[in-house]
Amino acid sequence: MLNKIEASLAKMNAHYERGIGARDLLIKQKNDTLAALHQCRDTLQIWEQVQVLFAKTSEYAREQLKLRIEETVTAALQVAGFPGNPRFKVLLTERAGQPAAEWRIIEAREDGTGVETSVEDAHGGGLVDVVSLALRLALLQLSRPKPAPLVILDEPGKHVSAEYAPNVAFFLKQFGQKTGQQVIMVTHNETLADIADATVRVEKPGEYSEVKQIG
DSSP states (O other): OHHHHHHHHHHHHHHHHHHHHHHHHHHHHHHHHHHHHHHHHHHHHHHHHHHHHHHTSOHHHHHHHHHHHHHHHHHHHHHHTOTTOOEEEEEEEEETTEEEEEEEEEEEOTTSOEEEEEGGGSSHHHHHHHHHHHHHHHHHHHOSSOOOSEEEEESTTTTSOTTTHHHHHHHHHHHHHHHOOEEEEEOSOHHHHTTOSSOEEEEOSSSSOEEEEOO
C-alpha cells in the first residue's frame, strides 16, 4: 500500500514539474513576444518619422535627404559586416497624393548583379535593428534646428547576433567621434559596453539597486 502511495506521489510530482516547466516556457515566450512587439513599435515609429520628413520637404530637398539617408544606413550595414555587401535604398513613391518611401536592401551576387529585397526579408531582425538604429541617427543629423549633441539609446542592436555585435559597436564609436555626439547607451551586451569611455553597471542583489563604475 505504501509503495502505491509513493509511486502515485512520484507520478504527481513529475506531472507537477512538467507543468512548471511548461508554464516557465510560456512565460518566456510571452516576454519574448512582448519584447519583439516593443521593438516593432519602436521601429515603426522611426520609419513613420522618416516618412513625415519626406512629405514635408520639396522635391530637390527630398532627393538630397534620400541620398543622405541611403549613405548613412548603407555605411552602418557595411560596417556591421552583413554578407552580400548590402546597400540601403529608399524607393520614393506616392500614397494618397503624398510622398512616401519604401525601404529596400540590395545585396551583391557573385556574378556582379544585385538582388533587391525588402528590409524585413533580409537577414532577419538583426539587420532591421541596424537599419532602425542608423535611421534614428540619420534623423538626428538631418533635423533642423539641430538637437543637443547627445544621443540616448535603449538596448541598441538587441536582436543583432554575437557575430555582428563588435562591428555595430565600432559603428557607434565612429558615429560619436565623427559627429561630436555624446552617445549614452543602456545595454546588456558586453561587446557594446566595452567600447564606452565610461561604463556604469547597475545590479540589484537585494531590495535596492547598486551602481558601480567599472570603466
